[in-house]
Amino acid sequence: MKAKIIITPKKAVLDPQGKTVQTALDHLGYRGVTGVHVGKYLEIDLAPGTDRAAAQKALDAAAHQFLSNPVIEDYRLEIVD
Amino acid sequence: MKAKIIITPKKAVLDPQGKTVQTALDHLGYRGVTGVHVGKYLEIDLAPGTDRAAAQKALDAAAHQFLSNPVIEDYRLEIVD
Structure with missing residues (x-):
């Protein structure tokens, strides 16, 4: 079982890294x-037999408390088999 | 239309940042x-009416050539509506 956490800057927050990639893509001829x-991507391997609901709850707390910065970032947590 | 690119270190490559998060989770009581x-997560907004196949091809090249480092990183590209 795996957990995937995607952390992205909130839409209202300046994203200079994203802007740089966008400019680079444009300069290299990628239009549109x-x-x-x-953002950041975390893939967390969970021990076999981990309780799905408990893992979801624990990792949601971890993502909120210290993996992301809730003031400027959003996160999505997904648990997959 | 959006493209999502997930860039992760190859399994054989040392991932000190991942190791640090793992240790931190353990210290904070997240077992299992x-x-x-x-890794990195890129969300790319594409102009409406962009040709899906062409975008897939162009972004695949971009991901391989300069968004990721193919020596130490893998990437996954996905185009969603």
């Missing part, structure tokens, strides 16, 4: 890109 | 975590 958001 | 991999 209207925006780029750069 | 057997591994953590930290």
Whole structure:
């Protein structure tokens, strides 16, 4: 079982890294890109037999408390088999 | 239309950031975590009416050539509506 956490800057927050990638793509000839958001991706391997609901709850708390910065970032947590 | 690119270190490559998160989770009492991999996440907004196949091809090239480092990183590209 795995947990996937995607952490992205909130839409209202400046994303200079995303802006840089967007400019680079444009300079390299990739047209049609209207925006780029750069975030973090965490893949967490869970021991076999871990309780899904408990893992979801614990990792949701971890993501909120110290993996992301809730003031400027959003996160999505997904548990997959 | 959006493209999502997930860039992760190859399994054989040392991932000190992942190791640090794993240790931190353990210290904070989250048991059952057997591994953590930290990567990058890019969300690319595409102009409406962009050709899906062409975007897939162009972004695949971009991901391979300069968004990721193919020596030490893997990437997954997904185009969603």
